[in-house]
Amino acid sequence: MKSSISAAEVHRQYSEGVSAFRRQIADPALRVKFTQQADVFFRACALGVWQRDGAAVTPRHVEYYNAIYAKGNPAPTILFWELSSAVLEYPGFKPPEFFARMRACDKVSGTGLARRFIDLTTLMLLLFAAVDDQVGEAEAGFVNSCADALSALCDKDGLKGERSPLDVGDFVTQRPQPAQPETAEKPQEAPQAEEEPAPTLKELLEQLDGLCGLEKVKADVKSLINLVKVRKLRQEHGLPVPPMSLHLVFMGNPGTGKTTVARLLAQIYKAMGVLSKGQLVEVDRSGLVAGFVGQTAIKTGEAVQKALGGVLFIDEAYALANQDNPNDFGREAIETLLKGMEDHRADLVVIVAGYTELMDRFIHANPGLESRFNKYFYFEDYTGDQLMEIFRSMCEKNGYTLDESGQACTARLLHGLYENRDENFGNARDVRNLFERAVARQADRVAALEQPDKEALMALTEADLQESPQA
Template sequence: MKGSLSAAEVHKQYSDGVTAFRRQITDATLRIKFTQEVDIFFRACTLGVWGRDGASITPRHVEYYNAIYTKGNPVPAILFWELSTAVSEYPGFQPPPFFARMRASDKVSGTHLARRFIDLMTLMQLLFAAVDDVVSEEEAGFVNACADSLSALCDRDGLKGGKAPLDAKDFISKRPEADGPGDEAAPAAAVAGGGEAAPQTEAEQAPAPSLEELMAELDGLCGLDKVKADVKSLINLVKVRKLRQEHELPIPPMSLHLVFLGNPGTGKTTVARLLAKIYHAIGVLSKGQLVEVDRSGLVAGFVGQTAIKTGEVIQKALGGVLFIDEAYALANQDAPNDFGKEAIETLLKGMEDHRADLIVIVAGYTELMGTFIHANPGLESRFNKYFYFEDYNGGQLMAIFQSMCAKNGYTLSDEAEEYAGTYFRELYEERDENFGNARDVRNVFERAVSRQSDRVAALEAPGKEDLMSLTLADLREDDGAQTEGT
């Protein structure tokens, strides 16, 4: 469609707008909460906008939805049927959880974050409405109603506004004729820029990382020495096969599908994502994206639907890697009529039909994955390469924790560093079936940041060092809370 924003352009406008707003948040706790919740909130907004005027959901809607994320947050991977269902079941607009804290912060500091956020929300919702190059009257009415509900909360709290709020009805555009110039759609393409039309250029795509950069990223992962060696060996094998092909030499049959064995939190998804990019860099895959699913993303509740659902996932993964976590859940030996069998059969057919441009990685616990692979002869023949992901030891857990601190702008006092080293060593030595590896480290980090925020918020005039420092008190917790969330 002429004038339509690409998904890449939507992502850039959305990410730039949210990032610029986040920089205005000086309260560290509020900034963290905003970062964690903002993408979820705006993706919910799309469901309300797209359900206004009865238009059908199209593949472009799916592309727009999956473009709504900011750096560091999970990237959505919704499917067509999932989005259609979500739009039809939209429960109604709800203020985001962080908005209450934002208003409280404004009340104390005299800032206008809440009012500015309402304008940001209006612009983003108009950006979503422009999926078909049109902002309809119904869509604009919904956007204004959402803004009015947030404004009413600000009014109730006595928060004065600055400039007049944006009116979504100023961006209403008529649907362009199929053979017309399409000028009427200009406002829709400009909503994220504050009303000025953006030039229609090719999507600004970041250059794909080189093989050297990807291998450096792999080497930079903590631990996983055996996995790294296996990946490098596999890459060498693929590169030599391509060279033999170029010299018209025989190429023995080889399956590139993989089995990842190991406990949760050992980096399986991270390595799978890197492998997808590496395969793209050496010309094995045309796109190099990773599509991650589990049983719920493949299996439906009625006969015939599972094949459709699994087939759609395969189509989405073409050109990249399909990563199936906890794949053993598809092989339910206790229920021979389980729809997981249908998913496996559809998956095997897809792997055969698209063997030149699809790689499947199945992952899960070591003992359970063996049962899964042997549940179907087709699985045994296609999955013959196994990568073993060992648990992180105490020193590696500490290194991951230090990396999280450095990446997020936190420093450890000497006492806190000593305490953390002992804590992670004991966590590894006393691990049981609930041990979560890097997930446990993330839980410890997030709880420490939360306690630090409560402590710093009580200071009269905290400085930069106060905002960055994690102390022994921030890391300590009751024994009963140590395994929370693992």
């Protein structure tokens, strides 16, 4: 199996992680000791991870081992047979000597280096475990036991700290089942349900037209579709086509349909042959940024890989550009994202979304973002009448009815919600909250009836709505 992470990439991630941590060490003597001992410690940890794997050592293990050295330190040159013997003879995990001094510094200055070193160790061991593109239960167990051993020493010294943001269990992968002998009777396969045919471009455009409001967005989407169509026609006739970016910026308040339009666009691009799959992968800052150096690039890269062939939708994308903290890991996510967009420009569309003012600042925070995101869709707030239309649609889809007084009460509430809106206005989200609270009130009322009929089970009354607090 070809590894998705080369030895050169392992060296880069390891060296950057160790170097970044070393820069956080203020004590000169501790910094020197860490520099001298870190490579030896981590190479020993690699032996432990690979011993738990149980599989035979391969040339790739040798390449990984020889890549474990920080910038400025000599690179190891272990041979295959030497590594095989070292893995078999691994004596067990032993905390590094500098860890004791690190804890002593933390007790005096409260720097928290020891806890951060546990995070670094966990990340590096997972990197080593990925030598065969798999992280097994035994390997994950070893990583956890090493982190627990270091954490126990911190606890013993009274060094408090938060739990690592990295969950080792998230990285465990299922190993492929061994192939069955050809003579063995094959289990009867369950009948496969027929896949529904993908919606046509006409059907998708009808869904777009069926959305409440969003007239400007609908027009912008159709204009974009026309642009793509004409480009394809020009290509078919051998005419030159100017460069075009399909990446988009969605600007507007929450609850204005940004995710819904993004999902439709992904399917529209698929129907037009622009994208191969048409799926929507939705993430926010937490889905791209990790708690310490090195892991963010991996996390963002995984999101990009999952979105290949479709659309990567990043909600509240402005949170990636923390202007107040130049060392924020969001910058690493942006750089990884830009590289992914460049490497996969033929089969990946990225849509970033968020509040209008904040998104404008986000795009202009990085020249790479400015050059790739040059199409803006503005999602206006729903009016009171449109909010009412959304509420009626929710009732219809969920089997509820409104009498005249109930409709008048709902309209009054929603128009008031729109007229008094502020920065916390949630548009369709507020309508959904109002609907769910009304349904809960109705359930309490109907449950008290002896034998409610179908009409009573469906009816939302003025009382159900009046008792619902406004959002």
